[in-house]
Amino acid sequence: MKFGNVLGFRIWNLKILVLCLLSFLLIFLPTIGCQREKAGITVAGSTSVQPFAELLAEEYMSRNLQSHIYVQGGGSTAGIEAVRTHAANIGMSSRALLPEEKDLYAVTIAKDAIAIIVNTKNPIQDLSLDHVRLVFSGKIKKWEELGAPPHPIVLVSREEGSGTRESFQKFVMGKEEISLESLVQDSNGAIRQVVSNDPHAIGYISLGLVNEQVKALKVSSIEPTLANIEGGKYTLIRPFLFVFNGEPKGEARSFLEFVLSPPAQELLSKEGLVTTLKLSGK
Amino acid sequence: MEIKEKVIEKILLLVALSSIAVLALITFFIFEQGLPLIWKIGPKAFILGQKWIPSKGLFGIFPMIVSSFLVTLGALSLGIPLGLACTIFLCEWSPPSVGTVLRPAIQLLAAIPSVIYGFWGLVVLVPLVRNYLGGPGLSILSGSVILGFMILPTIISISEDSLKALPPSYKEGALALGATHWQTIWRVLIPAARSGIVASIILGMGRAIGETMAMIMILGNAVKMPTSFLDSARTLTTNIGIEMGYASGAHRQALFATGVILFIIIMLLNSLAIFLSRRRTG
DSSP states (O other), X not given: OHHHHHHHHHHHHHHHHHHHHHHHHHHHHHHHHHHHHOOOEEEEXXXXXXHHHHHHHHHHHHHOTTOOEEEEEEOXXXXXXXXXTTXXXXXXXXXXXXXXXXXXXXXXXXXXXXXXXXXXXXXXXXEOHHHHHHXXXXXXXXXXXGTSSSOBOEEEEEOTTOHHHHHHIIIIITTSOOOTTSEEESSXXXXXXXXXXXXXXXXXXXXXXXXXXXXEOEETTBOOOHHHHHTTOOOOEEEEEEEESSSOOHHHHHHHHHHHSHHHHHHHHHTTOEEHHHHHHO | OHHHHHHHHHHHHHHHHHHHHHHHHHHHHHHHHHHHHHHHHOHHHHHHOOOEEGGGTEEOOHXXXXXXXXXXXXHHHHHHHHHHHHHHIIIIIOOHHHHHHHHHHHHHHHHSOHHHHHHHIIIIIHHHHHHHHOSOSOSHHHHHHHHHHHTHHHHHHHHHHHHHTSOHHHHHHXXXXXXXXXXXXXXXXXXXXXXXXXXXXXXXXXXXXHOOHHHHHHHBOOOSOOOSTTSOBXXXXXXXXXXXXXXXTHHHHHHHHHHHHHHHHHHHHHHHHHHHHHHHHO
16 A cells, blocks of 8 residues: 555656656757757847848848848837847947947948828828927917818827937927827837827828828928938938947848948838938938 | 655745745835835825926826826726626526626636737727717727726626625525515625625726736827826826836836836735735635
């Protein structure tokens, strides 16, 4: 009796032990495999840069089949933080580095314009920079003051700390504050979604992400086109940065080199960004 | 054998403790990161401050505390009547065949990811509110309705348990005294199960206050004191969720500090729920 119990207990014990071992193996084996085979690099940060980085990574991987580039969002600051802690190899930032971040190595991969967008049903085509500022500071509250059918204006802005918001603040608002009444969305896509659904909304997003769902306004009669941006007429532009912890090495370096190469820059240009080629030529 | 049992007992204890250790770690880090900022600007300025402008060093979360409670209140005013009606029907009237379909369906409500609720709300509910009631549509009202559905499973399952736990003699006695079925439910069963029902409501409240993803999508996230149910608002959780990606320095600490306040509120609610449900047995 006692022996049987003991044996049963031992077998049970052994089973548990084997199960534990097996589960550990199941969890850890694939990761060991990953580390050996895929020497991938991680690119993380600004959600404004993300779609372009994804495009570049795809193109890069189709040329270098051995390479793996993982693109993640998270935000400019999160990306910079991730580079600092080596959680990511490359950080994406849609704003210039802050003074306390200057120890990191930043490369401008392109410049991007910020477009003021409204719903496609909105009859307004053109706003002066002053009007945009008055609207976003909450001093103009109704569309009729701008010549559109009467209705309260629905402001859509980005969250505090966003690279797009910081650039908008700098180029459009100056010392004025963006109204606290404004709705806040946490990505370009979310703002586009809200503006495309609400006929009375106005927002600002990366020009590269404007599509047929929304309408980009002329600012002080200047249309946000590549020609106007390159000619220096459309002034709402900000840098897109790749941020490294020290000199880029290995895979990260070759990806950066690819991004700065003419074919990749042409790709970015097609997507509506202002490329470094044009900038350096100017 | 004694030794072996002891060893196993100790191992299990260790496993059990490790899950509590996670809670302790989370608590420690939230407080460690958040408290310094609360002390620096003063608990009163932080909790009762009206303005949240991190770029100017203004961290007042009072509008968010108010919004959190308004959204929760709205959710409860929809969730309690619906949940109670559903519970009473399930316990007292539903034929077994209906119950077997209804119960899993209600449980399924809890299994739907909150981002799906948010998406549904954004696409279906928000335009309805905007077109028929006015305002931007992204509003406390829309958020409350979605949250009201999200807390239904919590309210129904716990209050159903407490109704079922009543001794059958209560019901039999009431019916024998000549009370109608409805009188029995309303005057005898519900009051007798009151503490469990209240606990279910408070747990639902905790769920409502803690919900983040769906609220980011539906509330519009404006940082202002809401003046009507059609206004956009930002709750404590969405404040953290929406700004986390880009926050650094004091701004980041302020988000942790928001977490501290949220943590305290939820702790109070859960303690209240535990206290009330214990009283039932005592």
